[in-house]
Amino acid sequence: MEFVSFAERHIGPDAHDTGTMLKAIGVSSLDELIERTVPGGIRLGQALQLGRPLTEREQLAGMKAIGARNDVFRSYIGMGYYGTVMPAVIQRNVLENPGWYTAYTPYQAEISQGRLEALLNFQTMVSDLTGLPIANASLLDEGTAAAEAMLMFLHARSRDRQDAMRFFVDRSLFPQTLEVLRTRAVPVGVEVVEGDAATFEPDASYFGMLLQYPAQDGTVQDLRQVTDRARSAGLRVAVCSDLLALVLLTPPGEWGADVCVGNSQRFGVPMGYGGPHAAFFATTDEFKRQIPGRIIGVSQDRLGRPALRMALQTREQHIRRDKATSNICTAQALLAVMAGMYAVYHGPDGLRRIARRVHGFTVKVANIARDLGYTVLNPSFFDTISLRLPPGVTDAVVRRATQTRRINLRHVEEGVIALSLDETVRQQDVTDLAAALAEACGKPAPFLEDLEQPAAQLGGQERSSEFLTHPVFHLYRSETELMRYLKRLENRDLSLVHGMIPLGSCTMKLNAASTLLPLSWPEFADIHPFAPVEQAAGYQLVFEELSEMLAQVTGFSAVSLQPNSGAQGEYAGLLTIRAYHLARGDEQRNIALIPSSAHGTNPASAVMAGMQVVVVKCDELGNVDVEDLRAKAAQHAERLSCLMVTYPSTHGVYEEAIREI
Template sequence: MLRTQLSKALLKSHSVKAWARVGTATTSRFVSDTTSATFRSIYEKGSSTPSPYDGTDSFPRRHLGPTPNNVDEMLQDLKESDLDSFIAKVVPDNVLIRRSLKVEPLKGFTESEMLAELARIAEKNDLVKPLIGKGFYGTIIPPVILRNLLENPGWYTSYTPYQPEVSQGRLESLLNFQTVISDLTGLPVANASLLDESSAAAEAMILSFTSLKSKKPKYFVDSNIHEQTLAVLKSRAHTLSIEVVVADLTTDEGFAALQENKDQLCGAMVQYPATDGSIETFKAYSRIAELVHSVKGLYAVASDLMALTLLHAPSKFGADIVFGSSQRFGVPLGYGGPHAAFFSVVESLQRKIPGRIVGVSKDRLGNNALRLALQTREQHIKRERATSNICTAQALLANIAANYVVYHGIEGLRNISKRIHGFTTLLANSINESSSHKVLNEKWFDTLSVDVGSADEFIAKALSKNFNVFRVNNSTIQLSLDETVTKNELTTLISLFTGSSEVNLPETLPSFYEEWTRQDDILTNEVFRTHRSETSMLRYLTHLQKKDISLADSMISLGSCTMKLNATVEMMPISWPKFANIHPFAPKDQVKGYTELIVELEKDLADITGFHSTTLQPNSGAQGEYTGLSVIAKYFESKGEAHRNIVLIPVSAHGTNPASAAMAGLKVVPIKCLKDGSLDLQDLESKASKHAKNLAAMMVTYPSTYGLFEPGIIDAIKIIHNHGGQVYLDGANMNAQVGLTSPGDLGADVCHLNLHKTFAIPHGGGGPGVGPICVKEHLTPFLPSHPIIATTNQTEQSINPVVAAPFGSASILPISYAYIKMMGGSNLQYSSIIAILNANYMVAKLKNHFEILFTGGDAKYCGHEFIIDLRPFKKFGIEAIDVAKRLQDYGFHAPTMSFPIPGTLMVEPTESEYKEELDRFIDSMISIREEIRKVENGETDGAILHNSPHNLKDIISTSDAEWSQRGYTREEAAYPLPFLKEQKTWPTVSRVDDTYGDMNLLCTCPSVEEVAASQ
């Protein structure tokens, strides 16, 4: 018998146990693998078979928080003798699966071995100067931003700023981002970023379609738009029955087609500058706006932020929506992402804009305070009635872009833009004057389309000089210049086209077109005019960072969000040049390293989930949901069963589930849950039978959103299959399954994974994320394609792409790759085991103080998360929000509040948290419970809870007379437990007034006068 298997077996080269599947899943049982080494020997020696030649930097013992002694102690608190019996009581017998993972190496790479392996892979990528363009450009990330933001865990490990009092730094930076977008596009309202340019285009189209009371099905798209954007538009249009009509809208012929269809028109979209680099006449753009507006449609413009520092804002010719990518503002190419899209709208659309908006509000003391405003979690409220399933942004990348602008200011940005345009013009003039080639566009910012006679011949010649250009057709190439192009590279390009070895460049660069040069004063806020030196910028970034709580400060125990360690060794490679500086449309023979990493990661994820194939394209969990459902819909369509459009979704499901179903063109039928939180199988059988003819799928989260391993999951899956449907398993809680069971082994057909949860990609303050889907073999032919670079599983039956890049947010895939490879196939299960142990240890310590939901009766233990019920305190005037805010005084970010049940907190500690930190949180919750008990006993009125959190200004500045009315001391407010005197993270502001912020919406940087007036 393996005593205290996790306490005695922390990371071994083999699993502490294997999970035996005897016969079918319904008869499987948990058995010990007698060849496994113990946790203790791995923890202490780094290997189950130690050798003096072994490396000592074993990763699993660094990733998992508890020591072997800690695990022994926790098991004793649970009155369990070993992990065998404990896990067997948590995970139902019919769910535990014995299936050895094939992830190599089995015992995992050491940290130094992993870095060497990733360096080997990166070396297979060729660094060729990327002039391909198409929405992706070379950029220079200022080193002060690279080191102190992108590579700084104080920025990349924080969570979405739903708790604004401990998120003011990121909120301020995102407000800067919104101000940049609003100023450059000329529209008054901008959001805090979307996933990428192509999916932002889809959001613009959907907003146009849903904004009209009487639905009009036709959406016109200018033919001179990026190919990948058009492909994503078609993908989203197909599921929503929108007809995308492609025409050259800036010509008389295309405009005539627009006029002929105006009665069915919901909107139109153009690209400015266009994908071929051209800039049309003001009249050409403005007459489209006039026609679209005459039928109450919306006019969307895809644009380029760098160009807009010189060009007239799209608002000047009537744009209602302006979107694009902020990538070239300091965010590396990264083989396609992650990159922050921007999205701005006219004022009448401010309550319909998708995604998050940062707004200015007031705190309890009357000071300015920032918060997420309006419909920031629309999908959780409206569910299937939501007009978007966006629940994430690209906050980390938006913050890089915002601070790139802060550092450069408008003068610096215009210097960069003028240089880019000047270089492009010199090249264009040289081509037209001194070569047999011809530039096809009359005006340009940074992109030239050139007739070179033989495109393939010229591409080969360019490659010999280390340039990648884009092949348009047999005779035409396209190239885009950016801020990284040097003077020597410019002369080489000119020689390449002209054949002349002597290139004489003028002393000054050509000016931008006078008729297109914007005259308005932009980026006037003080923040964009202050931080020009590196010293000033460094201090500004540090100032913002200190306003937030991140994993660098304390545990963030958010249920369903899995805020685990984002190991330094995993993060290091993402800024290596041979990962960071690769264009997503680079030829496949130049990206052999990325290809190897992607193929191997897809294989490992398929093995872990028990499926056949994987696509890494979706760049958020919600987008993974949409993709999985679209694949299911395409599968039924291929079988002639397109009428199957019903999706059964439990009422406990994440709000993105029904929202994603609606986005995929499917109809949602809710399924009830029982009082113990489990799925109501009778209701499921009834609904599945009733809708059998049209049943497409069931969406289900496992373990459930209530934190339970339900034994009925296999029966539920059988019910759906018996009625002809497919089963989509939401992978939000996959961290509790790895190595114990899997969606494929349970019988599901498709799942999505949150690589930013289970597989260690950091949350980045609200993004990036990656949401790949894994599918069974019969669904593999329908995985997403790409119009420029073929994806791994691309077939003629593939659905259209869901994002701009063929492999989504590729630059952060080395993080999950490294996490999986360092844990090793035999040790990955420990992440699940320790996460479950940590959660149940916390329950054991808190259950005598709070009611813990769904852990009574047969469900003695929770899964990897649990729900604290705070509703009994409502009669004493204490709400869940009071406890959440009071936790900030103890230095903690609140757990997930009021989801999945209003008036509760859902806690998920993750496997990375060590016992001392768990105890610190437990002590804090017990201390808060004692504060509530005083209210119950009539000793206080609960002011200490209602006034929380207490920021430093409150503690210092409130007069003694006013404080004496509160009924508690300053020390009780700020230092309720002794540990806080050694380790204190202060909220920047006091409790934020949500209502005021929504009633007085301000989503750009306040003026200096406004800030001064609020103090």
Template sequence: MLNLDRTLPNAQSTALLLAETTPSSAETAHQGDRFVKRHIGLRGADVETMLRVLGYSSLDQLIDDAVPRGIRLNSRLNLPAAQTEYEALQSLKAIATQNQIARSFLGMGYSDCITPPVIQRNILENPGWYTAYTPYQAEIAQGRLEALLNYQTMIIELTGLEIANASLLDEGTAAAEAMTMSYGLCKNKSQTFFVSNACHPQTIDVVVTRAEPLGLEIVVGDHHTFDFTETPVFGVLLQYPASDGAVYDYRTFIENAHDIGALVTMAADPLSLTLLTPPGELGADIAVGSTQRFGVPLGFGGPHAAYFATKEAYKRQMPGRIVGVSKDAQGKPALRLALQTREQHIRRDKATSNICTAQVLLAVIASMYGVYHGASGLKAIAQNIHDLAVLFAQGLKHLNYTVENLPVFDTICVGVGAQGAQALVKEAAHQGINLRLLEPGYVCIAFDETHTLQDVLDLWHLFAHRESLPFTVEELKAEQPQPFTLPPHLTRTSPYLTDGVFNTHRSETELLRYLHQLESKDLSLTTSMIPLGSCTMKLNATAEMFPVTWPELGKIHPFAPPEQTQGYQTLFKQLEAWLGEITGFAGISLQPNAGSQGEYAGLQVIRAYHHHRGEGERNICLIPESAHGTNPASAVMCGMKVVAVKCDENGNIDLADLKQKAEKHQEALAALMITYPSTHGVFEETIQEVCALIHHYGGQVYMDGANMNAQVGLCRPGDMGADVCHLNLHKTFCIPHGGGGPGMGPIGVAAHLVPFLPNHCVVDLGHSQGIGAISAAPWGSASILVISWMYIAMMGAQGLTEATKAAILSANYMAKRLEGAYPILYQGQSGLVAHECIIDLRPLKKRAGVEVDDVAKRLMDYGFHAPTMSWPVIGTMMVEPTESESLAELDRFCDAMLAIYEEAIAIEEGKVDGADNVLKNAPHTAESLICGEWNHPYTREAAAYPAPWLKSFKYWPPVGRIDNAFGDRNLVCSCVGMEAYQ
């Protein structure tokens, strides 16, 4: 194992590290070129105008009233001086060049690949794709939903199973989800899950981590010798091809598992399935894996899109999101997220998964890789890789190396002896070639799309220890038989990717137009503000995004030797130090690759701490009723029992109820999960008292960092008394939402919890009592951490604080402008909100029969995405403007909401028809306005151009209001459904 201790042991070392990373050039940066001016949308005159509306003479006076003085920072954050965009990019380039790009043959589920330039430029580097939000408002997300439908279709057909979801976080997480799903479905009462020792080690690590708090036993063994009669299991996990490259026929093993009622999961490389008999045809119940090699850069481990496919019968137990086909109000085919009642937002502690998101941007890239290449192109890529591997293995035989005569796809395992293996791997690294050392005495060589015959020749010379070879390529190709090729019973014969979308975009021109057409169907931050409460859709600056596709960062394997990854290690050290300073915590783990995974990791750390102290009986997690749905779901996954805590009429935690329940469960109290500012968008005055109370009864305080955008530079979770906090880097720290993923959810912990931070079986992260792996890669989605690094480096301490103040000012300004039409549901003692506010639409329902959905859909006609709907209170909207929007944009949104209010009042007063009106019929498509007869009692202009600014630029919703119920009653989750509804 590689030993890379990431711990920040104390405040002194943190301060020292911060001082060491301060760039001297930034000290003289021209004040007129400060990046903060680009990031924050408000200007001096705007701030003065907004303060006058609020009745304040200064911004500091407003902040003093909004943020409790008892938690305020007494000094500026100790961060490096802000750099300009140019300086920050130069600094990061200097760090990135410390990485060494080697030819990787490491495999283990990660392969270098070629991202087609048309996909790189028009998706990965395109803000029209990466700044869109999760497709909850499906009418204005049809582009990425179609791309995801393509993804699901591709996975269904490659795996030979009946239904697939829209992606998961990584292969390890997907395997763990398959385990818990199998446990819920299996009827044989077993608590044991068998994992083949041929699985990737990081996958085994994640599965073991997930199983332990649930009381599930993991048996890792040889599938050849495992006896189901001796050890009954509820499920099994197999790798296909195996981690060492062998391709096994699992049919008999699967039949034996089914005989005792167990479910079978196969972790399969999707590219190999263009040549291999698919899992569904072998009898598997579930297939999982990573689509990384479908055009997604290595990125030192992420982000990548995992897939999850299963049988139709298990659709309601499947984790994650599913895109399904339905129809809109005009009967046209339309897409939306299907079966949403499965989500943990609704099921809370009854949820079977805490997965809150997907890896949409990466799944879109993978799907378009399939669209561009088609079945024939994918097969040609796979065949070329396979041919190189087989040829290489033949040559090894002629060099007198031990290679077992098993069929392979892309990976060869060769015996070289214990000492020989170490020396060979070292010599290869010296030549810029990374090989995998497989104990004892074996080396694995995995081929990928980027490799050529020259790579095979170079490897032969490396193994031969000489310049000349005792054979030629032509001689090897002529040999018969070739033992490593795929036998007929494991060779794919069934068709795949037959739908038109995979057969009509072969030229770059055709694909470019298709990508642009899909992009134009979506509303992103390139169109207008997306004022989603708790989701913080702020600027994702171009300078922050540039480095993501630098080869020095993108072409690094997550298990590359540490001497080749010094740039990443430097970046991690600095980012951990900066986040530690911002949050007030002693240690940071960058491993969790989503907010839900951060929650899970934080609670697992708390659990490990209690067990270490001999208090393993502590399993009660107190959670306010207003909490995000992933909170209770995460607690249950960690083996905890959820006890709900009431909120008072002002939306704050009911202190009396908290005290009563903390005292009642004091012997078993493990943790309190709390969001700050509160889920209701208010700085609770009693936060320190709450933390002290939980500590008094032996519990730990977990703070959900969803609302960190209101804290940075003003207050710190660690100072308030929180023991753990996860940070949504895709919210506060500018990683874009990517249409529903990627995200990053690192955790910060107090000093006493540092030893329990996540470890990793392949890379030792140095935490002495660390919990197991949370994600498949040691640092999660490492390549997008550069975005947050750039943001902090360019903003500096003052800029970050200014951003927080601007966010609070903007939220209060919007609340003030809207309060006459929409009551503001919760406010602090001073009558102010934090960085978001909840507006109450329930009176409109009583007065005019206008639902929150009607307002959301009508906002599309005005060119806006709706705020967060009906959470945390049914019938409301939670509005968060962020600091990146201008006063003009804030006013434009407020004007739209006030105009919609007037449209609702017209219904109440009987001036317009209660059933046939602009609100009930929204959104209005161009087709519905132009084609056919117009039979509505309002004008086309009122429908299409309800505000004057729309006549200069209009975003047109591509479909009308979608019938969700129809789609769930007629569930279709592949491209075939689109054709059926045409």
């Protein structure tokens, strides 16, 4: 039996098409083409051991089997990741629509007006909810966004504070964010100091601070005095926050924060075991030339009509290179479009309804817990409560009661649990939570109908300002209206549904429809990243097999899947090289040789990794000038840390001299 292979469907050209193209460029076969373009010294002598290729049906059946190994519980773990409802109109018309997911980075504004408007919606949403005038078009994740805020404050120090190298972090910060901060701080010489913001006394050795609002334990507190004290001492203040919480809470921009960052995931983007999600970054007008990432701005076309474009690009790595404010480039544009359209679809009234329902259910669970003998450790909250267990009740007993109901809570420490509710919670979920808490302490489950309508417990931080006042957030309430709006925007873009895009870049990868389908399956979409690892056996298998395949393809012995983009991958590689030299006692080795033809992220990442960039010349064809490389390697031999090359080069060429290089 013969089946159509995945490659035949996905790649497209048949034997006749291939022959025509080969004839046009003057070669007789693909083998001859490779012979003439890929240096013999780098070609593999044997086939990769990757197993038999699958058909599309086999691949989908295999993914179904892998997904079945994941065990989807109701996860109320929180910590920046929450259940959400992706509107079907957004799933069908954005996430699963190649008109949105195959378009190129919008460097050419004339063929990108649809996406630029969608990203401007995202920026407007973030700016309104955070109370800050400027927002970018997304970053990679919340931890990265917080680290970018720290580095932006570092670079913005005044001349009289150049010796300030300490950054204060409140102990209520999510632990994963703190770990990213620590990783990013070391190469640039910053000391991260963790403590209690309420008692922190800033001095001249600090240049900034980072707060969490609401706090990790769920507490909603008034941070005005903390912020005022820090700013009066010359510190910049950044805040990690939650967009849905800011629907009801006073936004950081209204109490003096310089930056607000966070994750837009709960605006209709599934948890997906941790990503990908679009982080957000909002700041004041003072930092508009230091803010990382893309900014979409309103301009005019040649006829004077309003038009959109990427603004203030001279900050960015593709222009400033080693002097860029960040190595971030495209970030999570598709997820930002989805989050922005979630706000367009629901509007301010819909978001208030969702936020009030989440808060109301949380208050109800808090009241139930108190009645059962639990101590609510944070009297003010939005969606998260921390509970001390009643005397005699152990963590193990609580785990049994919740696990039998397929519920995940966060076990903070012995005797303390926390739970975070979300948009997906309904009355039955609250009933099940109440039953689990009651069973754990040996009491009958309460009748929820007997409970009074809960009063808000937002700690006096209720929001009074309006948000999402632009007409775009009020026009598209029905599915048909939003579908038509999305189609109008899509038709103003050029993507692979219209024709070939003759640009080469790390972003130009077309994923086949069959490989994207599992993204929407609940067995992959609804797993919390901090769920017990045994509930994610399917994901673990994917990680294991993918790592093995990538190691086989690259020729390395081990692979990290952690970096969230090419820029983050090269940064992780540079940190690995830096750690290697430090382990050998070669602290002086901090010179990175980088060709002038390299992608802008390369020198930007090297600087972030604490290295000094030395540029190597290239010839008129973009190839590395080997003699200049040899001279500079000799000149910096004592301090040489690494050589960073792109292969094939940014010109699309496999350089003949790569082994010599």
